[in-house]
Amino acid sequence: MSDAFPVDGETDGRAISAEEVEAVLRDHYGLSGTINSIAGRRHPYFLIDNGHMRYLLKAAPADDPEQDVEGEHALMRHVARSPDGPRVPEPVAARENGDVVRLSLADKEYRVRLLTFLDGSPPPTEGPFSEEAIAAFGTLSAALTKSLEGFEHPVLDRVPELDLRRAGPLVVELLSTVEDHSARDMIAKAMVTSLRRIQPLGAKLRIQPSHQNLTGLSVVGDIREGDWRPDGLTDFTGIARGWLVAGLATSCAFLLQRNGGDPFAILPAARAYHALYPLTEAELEALWPLVVIRIALTAATAEHRHAADPESYEAAAEAEERRSLLAKVAEASPALMSAAILDACGIAKTMPVIGRLLPEIDPDRIRLVDLGMTSAHFREGNWAEPEIDWKLLAHVAWETGMGSTRYGEFRLSRTKTNTHGRPENFALHIDVCVPAGTVAAAPFSGRLKAAGPRLVLSGAGLTLHAEGLACEHAEDTELAPGDAIGTVAGAEGSVGGLRLRLCRDPELVPPLFSTAEQAGIWSIVCPSPSALLGIDIDAPQPEERARLVRGWREYLYDGAGRLLLDFSGAAGLVGHSRRELASAAERQLLLLDAAPEKASHAEEEYRRRMAALLPDELDRAFFTESPAAAAQLVVELKAGRDDLAVADETATGYGRLGHYAWAFEETGLVPDILIAGSPAATGFVGVFTRSEIAAGHLDERTPRSIGAASFAMANAALELLEKEALRENARETGAYLKTFLERFSERFPTVVAVHGNGLDLAIDYDGDAEALGARLRRNGVLVTNEGTGRLPLRPPLCLAPESAYFFIEILEDILSES
Incomplete structure (x- = not known):
C-alpha cells in the first residue's frame, strides 16, 4: 500500500477524532500541526503538516501481524541511508523509543506509527508514459535493487502476491473456476509458451532482494516540463527475495499496459535498469517471457474475479481489458523482443562458426544482383511488376550460371504506392540460383527438424531454413558438419533456385523481410547467411536512410524504401524520372x-x-x-x-x-x-x-x-x-482535391480557407503550419513550408486520382487527431 496517497478500498467505519490524533502527536512524538483525515483506506490515515515537515500517521488494528511492519521500517531506514537508493519515507521514533505505539482510540485497540510524508505526485491516470518516464521507472527499480544489497531481514522471506517463480501453479489455480474456454485457452497458451522459454534459463537467474511489484501504485514522482517521472518509493509490501529480473518484468508489464500494449515501449526501462544495475545475458533473455507471464497472471486473476462475480460490469470490463492486452503481447515474436532487449542494452551475440552449404561451387563465380533502391535494373516503375526480383535474378543466373540476391537490402519492389504503414522490405534471406544437382552439405552439426520442401537444420544456437533442396534424409537425422544433405532440385542441365535463411531461435519460422525500423533487431535474430556461400553477400547500408534517392512520377523514395507523395513542387509538371x-x-x-x-x-x-x-x-x-x-x-x-x-x-x-x-x-x-x-x-x-x-x-x-x-x-x-493530357488531369484531379479540402474547412477550425485551382492549391492553416508539414512527411507526404500559415500543395500534373485520395486520407487523419 502507498504511504503517500490513498487508494480506494474498504473502510472499517471507525472514527478517530482530530483531538485524539492531536493528543497522540503531542504525548508520544512531541509534535503538533494541521491534521487532515485521508479517506478511502481500510484503516485510519492522517496527514500531519506542522509547517516545516509533513507526516503520515497510520493506525492499524492491534492484532495485525507486526513482523511485516518491523521489516518495512527496517527497509525504509536501510534504503534511506543508502547512497544509491530512491527517495523513501522514514519511520519516526516515538518517545517510548519504539516505532509503534499501542493505544486505545475510539474505543478500539490500535497500533499507531508515524512516517515522514514523501512529497510528490502519483502517475497520471490516463495516457502513455514518455520514454523519459519509462526510463525513470527502470532507473528507480535498479537504484532500489542496488540499495538493497547487504540487507538481511526475515521480511524478505515473504512470498510476493504474484510470484513469477510460481506462475504456472498460480494460473492453473486461477483458471480452474473460469468457464470461458477461449479466454482460458489463450492464457494457458501464453503461459506455456513463455514458461518453455524460461525453463532452460531458470538456473541462471539470480535470486536476491528486489521489488517484485513495482507499478504506478508504488511510486510518486515530479513533473518536469509537463512530463511526470517517478523518483520516490511509497510501497514496500512487494520487496522480497525472488528472481531479480522478475521485478523489472513486473514494472515492464505495467508500462506496456499504460502504453497501449506496444512491446517496444519497455526498451527504455530495460536500458536504464541495465545501465545502473547490469543484468546477465540470461536475465535479459528471460525478461520478455517474464513480462508475458506477468500479463498472463493478471489476465487469469481478472478472469477468476469475473467468474466469481459474473454480473459485475467492472469485473467483466477488467477481464476484457486484460485479455486484449495479452492478445496483443502474445503476437510479438519472443525472439524479436529478446533481441531488441539485448540490443537496447548493448549486448552483442556472437555468431557461431559455420561452413559452406555448397562446397562444390566456386564462390567467386556467384554474381550478386542489385535489387536495392538505386539499382540500375529498375526504371519507369518496372519494380511494381509481379515477381520482378525473381526475373532479374534469373536473368543474371542465365548469363553466368550462378547468381544470388543480397542480404540486408532494402528491396525497391517491396515498397507499394498509396499504402499506410512502413514497408516490410529489409531482406532477411537470400535467393540463390546455381546448377541443379549441386551437392549441399551441412554447414554445422544439428538435427533435421524438417526434410520436406522447406528443410530445417537445427543446431546449437543457429537454425538453417532452406527451400529448394532435394533432401536424402528423414526427419530427426543427426548431421555433422560437412555431411551431405541433398542436392539442388531441378532437371539435369537446368538452374535450380534456393531460398536460404538463418535464425537464432529454433522455434521461430523467420520472416523473409522486416521493416526498416526493426531491421537492426531482426538482423540479430536472423543473421547474414554470407558464410553459407563463402562470400560477402551483405548489401551496403545507406549512410542516411531518410535521404531521398529515387523518384517516379509523383513519388519519392528514401534510402530505406519509404515512399513519399511529392506535393512540394519539386517534381515539376510531368513528375520525377520520366x-x-x-x-x-x-x-x-x-x-x-x-x-x-x-x-x-x-x-x-x-x-x-x-x-x-x-x-x-x-x-x-x-x-x-x-x-x-x-x-x-x-x-x-x-x-x-x-x-x-x-x-x-x-x-x-x-x-x-x-x-x-x-x-x-x-x-x-x-x-x-x-x-x-x-x-x-x-x-x-x-x-x-x-x-x-x-x-x-x-x-x-x-x-x-x-x-x-x-x-x-x-x-x-x-x-x-x-x-498524356496532363492539363485535363490537373483540372479534374485538382477539382477533386479542392472539393475535399473545402469540406475540411467546414469540419476543422484550423483549416481557415482553401485557395487556388487545378494542382496549384494552398491551405490557410490556423496553427503551426511547420508542424503540420512535419506530420505530413512522417505520414508519407512531402510539402514545402514558406514560413507562413499557408501550406502550398503543388503535386506534378501526372498526379493519379488514387494518389490524391491517399493524400486526402492522410490529411484527414492528421486534422482529426489535432
Whole structure:
C-alpha cells in the first residue's frame, strides 16, 4: 500500500477524532500541526503538516501481524541511508523509543506509527508514459535493487502476491473456476509458451532482494516540463527475495499496459535498469517471457474475479481489458523482443562458426544482383511488376550460371504506392540460383527438424531454413558438419533456385523481410547467411536512410524504401524520372550540348513550341540561368517604366491551373512581360515580352551555361503534357482535391480557407503550419513550408486520382487527431 496517497478500498467505519490524533502527536512524538483525515483506506490515515515537515500517521488494528511492519521500517531506514537508493519515507521514533505505539482510540485497540510524508505526485491516470518516464521507472527499480544489497531481514522471506517463480501453479489455480474456454485457452497458451522459454534459463537467474511489484501504485514522482517521472518509493509490501529480473518484468508489464500494449515501449526501462544495475545475458533473455507471464497472471486473476462475480460490469470490463492486452503481447515474436532487449542494452551475440552449404561451387563465380533502391535494373516503375526480383535474378543466373540476391537490402519492389504503414522490405534471406544437382552439405552439426520442401537444420544456437533442396534424409537425422544433405532440385542441365535463411531461435519460422525500423533487431535474430556461400553477400547500408534517392512520377523514395507523395513542387509538371526526358537529354548530349556559334536545334525547337503556346504579342524570348537573373532582366526590360504588366507564371504556367494554360488567361489580358520556368524543371527561366519592349535589349543570346540538353528535356516535357493530357488531369484531379479540402474547412477550425485551382492549391492553416508539414512527411507526404500559415500543395500534373485520395486520407487523419 502507498504511504503517500490513498487508494480506494474498504473502510472499517471507525472514527478517530482530530483531538485524539492531536493528543497522540503531542504525548508520544512531541509534535503538533494541521491534521487532515485521508479517506478511502481500510484503516485510519492522517496527514500531519506542522509547517516545516509533513507526516503520515497510520493506525492499524492491534492484532495485525507486526513482523511485516518491523521489516518495512527496517527497509525504509536501510534504503534511506543508502547512497544509491530512491527517495523513501522514514519511520519516526516515538518517545517510548519504539516505532509503534499501542493505544486505545475510539474505543478500539490500535497500533499507531508515524512516517515522514514523501512529497510528490502519483502517475497520471490516463495516457502513455514518455520514454523519459519509462526510463525513470527502470532507473528507480535498479537504484532500489542496488540499495538493497547487504540487507538481511526475515521480511524478505515473504512470498510476493504474484510470484513469477510460481506462475504456472498460480494460473492453473486461477483458471480452474473460469468457464470461458477461449479466454482460458489463450492464457494457458501464453503461459506455456513463455514458461518453455524460461525453463532452460531458470538456473541462471539470480535470486536476491528486489521489488517484485513495482507499478504506478508504488511510486510518486515530479513533473518536469509537463512530463511526470517517478523518483520516490511509497510501497514496500512487494520487496522480497525472488528472481531479480522478475521485478523489472513486473514494472515492464505495467508500462506496456499504460502504453497501449506496444512491446517496444519497455526498451527504455530495460536500458536504464541495465545501465545502473547490469543484468546477465540470461536475465535479459528471460525478461520478455517474464513480462508475458506477468500479463498472463493478471489476465487469469481478472478472469477468476469475473467468474466469481459474473454480473459485475467492472469485473467483466477488467477481464476484457486484460485479455486484449495479452492478445496483443502474445503476437510479438519472443525472439524479436529478446533481441531488441539485448540490443537496447548493448549486448552483442556472437555468431557461431559455420561452413559452406555448397562446397562444390566456386564462390567467386556467384554474381550478386542489385535489387536495392538505386539499382540500375529498375526504371519507369518496372519494380511494381509481379515477381520482378525473381526475373532479374534469373536473368543474371542465365548469363553466368550462378547468381544470388543480397542480404540486408532494402528491396525497391517491396515498397507499394498509396499504402499506410512502413514497408516490410529489409531482406532477411537470400535467393540463390546455381546448377541443379549441386551437392549441399551441412554447414554445422544439428538435427533435421524438417526434410520436406522447406528443410530445417537445427543446431546449437543457429537454425538453417532452406527451400529448394532435394533432401536424402528423414526427419530427426543427426548431421555433422560437412555431411551431405541433398542436392539442388531441378532437371539435369537446368538452374535450380534456393531460398536460404538463418535464425537464432529454433522455434521461430523467420520472416523473409522486416521493416526498416526493426531491421537492426531482426538482423540479430536472423543473421547474414554470407558464410553459407563463402562470400560477402551483405548489401551496403545507406549512410542516411531518410535521404531521398529515387523518384517516379509523383513519388519519392528514401534510402530505406519509404515512399513519399511529392506535393512540394519539386517534381515539376510531368513528375520525377520520366524516361522521355532522360532519353531526350541523352540523345542531345550524344550529339551536342554546347552550341558555340548559334542557338542549338533543341533551343530553336523550344522557341517554336513556346510561340505556339503564348499570345502572338509575346514574340520575343530570353532565357536566363536562374529566377534571380530573370528578375534582373525584367528590371532591365522595364527600364524605369511603371506601366508595364508583368506576369510570373513559374508556379502556375503550362496548365497547372487546369482550366487555363496560363493564369493571366483568366483575366482576358495579355501581360507585357511573362516569366515562365522550364516545363522540365531543368533550371532555366524564360522571359517573354513584346518586340517594342525588347527593342532596346539587343543581346538575345542564351547563356552558354544553359546547354542544349536542357532545351531537349523541356521539349520532351511539352510533348508529355499534350500526349498524356496532363492539363485535363490537373483540372479534374485538382477539382477533386479542392472539393475535399473545402469540406475540411467546414469540419476543422484550423483549416481557415482553401485557395487556388487545378494542382496549384494552398491551405490557410490556423496553427503551426511547420508542424503540420512535419506530420505530413512522417505520414508519407512531402510539402514545402514558406514560413507562413499557408501550406502550398503543388503535386506534378501526372498526379493519379488514387494518389490524391491517399493524400486526402492522410490529411484527414492528421486534422482529426489535432
